[in-house]
Amino acid sequence: METPVAADPARTLLDLRRGGRLAAEYPTVRALLAEADTRQTAHAGRVLGGLDPDEVLAAHPDTAALTVAVVGHGTVGPLLGPLTGELARHGLLLRPYQGAFDSWVFELSDPGSALYAASPDLALCLLDPAVVFDEVPLPWRPADVARVLAEKTALVEKVAARFADTVRGTLVLNTLPLPRRHTAQLIDHRSRAELGALWREANARLLRLGVDNASVVVIDLDPLLAEGVPAADPRLDVYAKVHLSEPLLAAYAREIGHLARHVAGLTSKVLVLDLDQTVWGGILGDDGPEGIEAAGGHRGEAFRAFQRVAKQLGSQGVLLAAVSKNDREPVLDVLRDHPDMTLREEDFVRVTADWRPKSESIAALADALNLATGSFVFVDDSTFERGLVRRELPKVAVVAVDDEPAHHVERLLRDGWFDVRRLTGEDRARAELYRGEVARTDFLQGFASVADYLNELGVRVRLRPVTSDELPRISQLTLRTNQFNLTTRRLQPAEVAAYAAAEGSGVLTVRSADRFGDNGLVGAVFLERRDGELRIDNFLLSCRVFSRGIEQGVLSTVLGLAAGAGLHAVTGHYRPTPRNHIVKDLFPRYGFAPVQDESGTPVGEGLAFRHDLSTALHPPGHLQLDADPAGLLEGAHA
CATH class of the missing domain: 3.40.50.1000 (HAD superfamily/HAD-like)
Structure with a gap:
């Protein structure tokens, strides 16, 4: 009954491509590559690399596509095949941007570069030992390497800061392998130990970038090398300037596949x-x-x-x-x-x-x-x-x-199913929160009606402007919430912070609790005051708290905020995706009217709606609502 894994998935994909059916059958690639190792996935990725992403999207418009830019010190083209295959393993489609040879400093430092124009979801800056040793003098000592390492890590920190200030995506760096061919050039063990210590200190500095900078992820290559993956291929290193081995690039691409799945909102729970x-x-x-x-x-x-x-x-x-x-x-x-x-x-x-x-x-x-x-x-x-x-x-x-x-x-x-950018307090408490959810489900079985159940459940909702310590959780909600998410716009913490801090805009957080305990921070509304109206840029709510009237309580607060500020309407839109159909009628259900042009065609991206504030929306009677959005749209946020 279990679908057998093809001994050579690339051969099956090649047959599909030759038959002109690869784009039409792209959804089958995920199952085909489910058990493939990194070598097989890399081979399959080279076959898939000839596929036009637009052709796939024309046949399957619901396919999640990510733009991934790849730049580095050496030749980065050999990474694209494994990268294409690894994203395909998770049902994702790669839109690649490949930087020119040794272009990483220029591409990442110049906001006008082609990399920034591509607006990548992920920008991979592939670092290798040659970025250091190409600039070490001859003869050299550990002190010479230390100087270049310091210069390069400082440069990486500078371009990482520029990236964080310029684009919404995530910059991916990696630690530097130290091949034996470099350490063995020092004939005394004391110098070798000194070089190893200096090298590891530089790698630790890189890794801390991923701890301190919300827009940066650093892939540690040491665990991959510890599994026996060679750091480099001597021939490709010298002749083609491919400074990391093909097996290492394939293993690295698998790690990127896990990250890409998270960025696309597909993290397993x-x-x-x-x-x-x-x-x-x-x-x-x-x-x-x-x-x-x-x-x-x-x-x-x-x-x-x-x-x-x-x-x-x-x-x-x-x-x-x-x-x-x-x-x-x-x-x-x-x-x-x-x-x-x-x-x-x-x-x-x-x-x-x-x-x-x-x-x-x-x-x-x-x-x-x-x-x-x-x-x-x-x-x-x-x-x-x-x-x-x-x-x-x-x-x-x-x-x-x-x-x-x-x-x-x-x-x-091996597949990093649960990988996330960073953990929040809600993450660590999730098991207890969901045990409460199971208890709520069992509790429901004892009532004749949902109304009776909700009255006894005692739902309490608290609405406040976002605070700085809540930014990672709000970002996580945008990345992981797929069902109750009106636009599925994915935001990193820095983007949430920038939105909340901008004059005339703000983020309203939603916390809930009931007789079974505290649900924590379960939702957010992104609001912007524009041209006498209040625009709902997005509204998202954790699936844990569906169908409890919380959305009505939130919208009643938003409408009341707009009316109290003397605005004449609240607008918003719904962008359909394969997984958010549950909210397709959210706005009409609560008194919003569709916005259409003179021909009756829906206006804006997706479906636009408008509430003229002529009627009030009250929270449901079973809900205890504690709403204080004061100062939300004034640009002064805690």
Whole structure:
């Protein structure tokens, strides 16, 4: 039942291209490359590189396309094939911009350059050892290298600052490998140690750029090199000025694929784990609690290592769930009382143990959490179960493990499903928040009507202008919220800050709580005062708090703000995407009228709406609304 992975995906893609069907069948590429290694993906990417992105978008307008600029000190063209393939693995389409040879300083320093004109979502500045050693004198000593390193890192910091001030995208840097051919030119070990220390200090300085600058991500190449990837190919290094090896470029491209998925708003949120032979060794129903392996012995320690990794992910906001073909009580007994278990019942937002198809259990969990199945990652050792989930829930990412538990950790982590730019306080509290969401869903079952449920739920909403410490969370909402998101405009923290600080505009944050606890910061409204009207540039709300009347409370506040400021209308628009149809009638539902030209054609990008403020909109009666938007549109924000 599980779709077999082609031994050579590139051959299949080449056949499609030769038959003129590659653009038409582009959505199948994601499944075709799902299990491909970096070499296969790079090969497939070279085939896909001849594909016109506009042709794909004409056939599949809902495909997410990202503009990625690539510049560097050496020849960067060999990165485009792996990059194309890695984005395709995640259903994304690459629009590439390739800088000229050794153009990185000019391209990133000049706001009038072609790179900035391309307005990239990601700008990759590929750094390599030659950027330093090409300027080291001969003969040289560690002090000479230290001087050039200092100059280059200072230059990188300068262009990173210019990028942050100029464009909305993300600049991606990388640490510098130190090949042995450089260290071995120093014949005394003391000098080699000094060079190594200097080099690592420079790399640490680069890595801190990714900590301190919200517009910068730094890919650390050391973990990739530690897996045996060669730093350089001597022939390509000398003859073609390709200063990083093709395997290293392919591994780097895989990391960029994970980042690109996050930038496109496709970060996964839920890790669904099978139990038998996945979380623990053995079959609980056959071997009993005393017969399963969760620690001790070689296999037991492998399962313990996997559980530790899952728990670590869960501590950072990844929602853990268990779906098992077992009777419920024995499973709960193991999770509560087995002395060898690392994962416990409280680590999971839900434990499902029954005999239904696992695809049904995952779909039910998605409904309970109010999350799209595209947010789920499913890990199972059964070919049958994985194939069933792939067929019934094709948007779920499926991770294959087998009867060798020592490989479980690597297979779970290899695709960075849950990678984000940076964590927020809401991320770390997410598991508890969603456990409350499951409790709310179960609570609903005891009421005859939704109205009765909402009255008893006790929803409280607090609206305030955004503060500086909330900027990362608001940015994250723009990046990760797909369903209740009127325009799906993705913003980095610096862009949110700039919008909030501009005169006449502001960001209103939405926090909610109820009888089951605090939901945290769950939404935002971007507002701009223009020509006597108040424009809603975007309104987004976490899927955790759908259908509770919060959107009505927020819009009533926005309309009241406009009326109180003496404005004559509130406008906004809805830009349809494949995933935000839930809000397509939001504006009409609350008294906004469609804006049309004389021919009756909708005005503006997407569908434009206008409320003339002739009637008031009141918050729903069950909602306790605490709204204080004072000073929101005056340009003075905390």
